[in-house]
Amino acid sequence: MRAYLPGYELVVPRDLAEALALLRDEPGAWKPFAGGTDLMVLFEAGRLAHRKFFSILQLPELRGVEETSEHVTLGALTTYTEVQRHATLRREFPMLCRAARETGGVAIQNRGTLGGNIANASPAADSPPALLAYDAQLELISAAGSRWVAYGDFHTGYKQTVMRPDELVARIRCPRPSTNAKQYARKVGTRRAQAISKICFAGLAEMFDGRVAEIRLAFGSVAPTVVRCRRTEAVLSGQKIDAATIRAARSELAVEIAPIDDVRSTAGYRLRVALNVLEEFLSRLAANE
């Protein structure tokens, strides 16, 4: 029981190169510190092994939102508040804006960053299901260079990712969804703010000729990582949405996800709500809402 912080070191690199050099020279020793909304909680609770931190919040290379006709690319330091205020994101990426609005409270939204939400790799994070449904790609940078990975391939296990100890998340690139795409997101927490999810869903689909032409389904808090439910998507792909399809999709989803009991909810509740939320999305698709 402590109201006490251990000693720590916090440096402010002058530029991105200096930040990446820290990671290169002492891999694993330095923890990047962006908004700090996760790190400060863990640190105060004595659950963070690191004692060396470097701030990246001041690095302009990791900021900004760029648009091309194909993509919208967000700097890793884009805050939840910036997401909510961006006109294009509001118009074309409502699920991401909704996730940003439902993350923590106003103070957390002002400081917390998308890159941090991704790098922290919590299975209960709010923005990742939307990013999965938008088929996002991540740019990982290091002193050795840069590489792009599909966000769907980013998580490898509970709090495990393909990121190397010398890398930072630099940018998040999302293809602009077609104007025909239907989007539906839902977060269920104990309360409407300042609550980590019991379950979180994002779904995006395009219908053609009454059939599912493309569908992407993603959940948070139902597995060791946020998950894209490709098997359930396969069950739905090319199908008309009727009672039988919904039943088949529910059955597939029930075996595709593996929720657990924890302090926020139970496995049984999460499973049932996941199925109900999926059904709600599919019913809306069928009704062309």
Place this chain on the structure above:
Amino acid sequence: MATNKNSNGFRRNDGNNADANGKDLKVVGKPFRKVDARAKCTGQTKFADDIVLPRMLYAKLLRSHEPHAIIKSIDTSKAEALPGVLAVITGKDLPIPYGILPVSQDEHPLCVDRVRFIGDPVAAVAAIDEDTAFEAMNLIEVEYEKLQTITSIEEAVLIDEPRIHDYGEGGNVHKSVHLEFGDLDEGFAQADLVREDVFFYEGNTHLPMEQHAAVAHYDSDDKLTLWTSTQTPHYVHRALAKTLGMRAAHIRVIATPNGGGFGGKSDPFNHEIVVCELSRRTRRPVKVTLTREEVFYCHRGRHPVLMKIKTGVKKDGAITAMDFESFLDGGAYGSYGVASTFYTGALQTVTYDVPRYRFKGLRAFTNKPPCGPKRGHGTPQPRFGLEVQLDKLAEELKLDPAEMRLKHLAPPNSVTANYLRIGSMGLGKCIEKVVKGSDWKNKHRKLPFGKGVGLACSSYICGAGLPIYWNNMPHSGVQLALDRQGGVRIQCGSIDIGQGSDSILAYIVAEVLGIDPFDIRVLTADTDLTPVDLGSYSSRVTLMTGNAALQAAERARELLSIAVAEKLCTPVENLSFADRRVFDVENPETGVTFAEAVVLAESKFGTIGTVGSYTPPRSPGKFKGAGVGPSPAYSYSAAIAEVDVDAETGFVTVERVWIGHDIGRSINPMLVMGQVEGGVYMGLGEALMEEMIYRANRNAVHKFPSMLEYKSPTTLEMCDVLTYLVEDADPNGPFGAKEVGQGPLLPVMPAVANAVYDAVGVRVDEVPITPEKVLAALRAKARGKEARFGPTGVPAVEWPDALKVLTPAEGGDGKEMPRVAVHS
């Protein structure tokens, strides 16, 4: 009707603002600001943790990480050797036990030979700064021998050994009571319908914004001063004298302004005693501020209570008999638990007529943080069960639940079956107000699936009729000193925990003396300087300190009147005190200023000071156990909640609450409204999400001792509240005032539960009503099972023989019936 909760103004029932003699009131009934409001709003108020004294040390308590174990050894040598450490103490240094109730002196400032819950303190250090104290604390080595852990009511009644305490009713039963008022069999035989229901109310905690903090200074004259965030400085004073082996006259306890209490700062706490001992040893001031995690483990919050209620009713809903069983999970120590146990069975009878009543209550010891009083102390749990059961009874009888309640209200100025004397009783008006305001008749059972309304009522005491320790002295004392320049000083032992008790003193004295409340210096909660008030608990302060202040002020006015009447050559009865003047009502220009009046009085009588005190009336109950429940007056509340239930997720949103509260009279309607809304807010937390729960691996570790995961409503969950104040002056209240600090919380939880049923047709007979439980009940309903989530039974226990008392209607005298010897 206004729908904006901030603009609906103050609804008065009587439409005027005059005292019992018809005199217009200038201060009472007006929405003055609090006397301490500006300091609170601008951050100037000095709380306990803001106190910094020269050469001050910091203390940390090492707390057990074992839930139940014998202390084999404690090695403090490494901690003592750490530079900057000035003292390390353990249980043997403070061997005298204490506890809030004389019958439960079962705590030690530091555990002597055994730890009983995770968080029980075993050693303490004082060091030059908090970091050094923390480091030293971690250098203390404790060797434990583990004992079996008892984690639930069910385990406690089954497992006799090991015993958590060696006193109580045997095994791990702390207290069990069995009271019977009237012939229950006859009552149930008369009933047209009898229902038996089982309910569970999970424990929750106070969650004050301010963590507990205390600073002790044992000075060079061997006098000890303790500044502490407490609701009960007088009881802390007594506990310090006992445990430190000091004369009470050498100890001064100053209660600092409270950043929230809600019952959580009503016990004397181990950290308070520990800093005093550390200061005595080091002769330096010592401060301790608990971490938020420690506050969760100190707890003393709402008891988890399992209940079985059997109620018989006639076709029109008239109750013929009620049999109430409650099982309390007390945690590791006694605290207020014996009183809590009685409270789970006391107030069932003051809302509706219950002619025959039986109460069986049992409190168990478990290896968890001790439970105690939280807002409503022991009564929200039975009230939840009772009001939900009434909703079920009304449905079975095809009666409107509001009509059914209205028809069978307990009458005013009556004595209940269990010998509680009811004075004023405004519950009927409260129900009528919320029924009309909410458009109940067009909503109940008429809204679309997913939307619903629910009604519930409640009552609460305006101060416990008896003190914590037996004595015949007043419960509250006020001293008034009048300065010849017109200043007035009020001294009273009461502590303002945010409810506005300092302000109430000023308003009442200002009203009587005709001066401005902000002219008055209010000095409270300092055992060296103020007469005893028992503390800010049991909703006693406005009624008791208010009456004491009223008496002191009237005595001062009398002295001033005599002197001024002499000077003005006017009869005393012609004098009026208003607008900082004392004048002849028949000739208002003839008068003196208030300051001149004090000069005249001081010239005539010498230094002007008066006292007032208040002792509650004797209760008609004379049986053993009659001490819990009696009060000078009872407040009443009725609430209707309107909810939205999402059947997909089980998520309950409370959209609006209409609440009527019988306040007797508002001393300050703005503060009353604030308390009502605060009660609704806390009630929503209890109804929907708050719970003190522990990991199930038998280690009894709190699942989430932090504000991150112990979920309490945010501003987004707070609903609109429409408040109706019913003002029907009670003869025992100052200007007729009754309580509001606790009562309005009580109807919220059952109103929400009843609304959930109205919305989706499932009963969640358990608090909190989480989405998981709603969804489970909906699933049961869809599968054709009972549309309910809740407990199914209570443990079978052997109750002691009933203590039988004839009811007043049966000609009883409030005494226990002689037990008839059975010859075989």
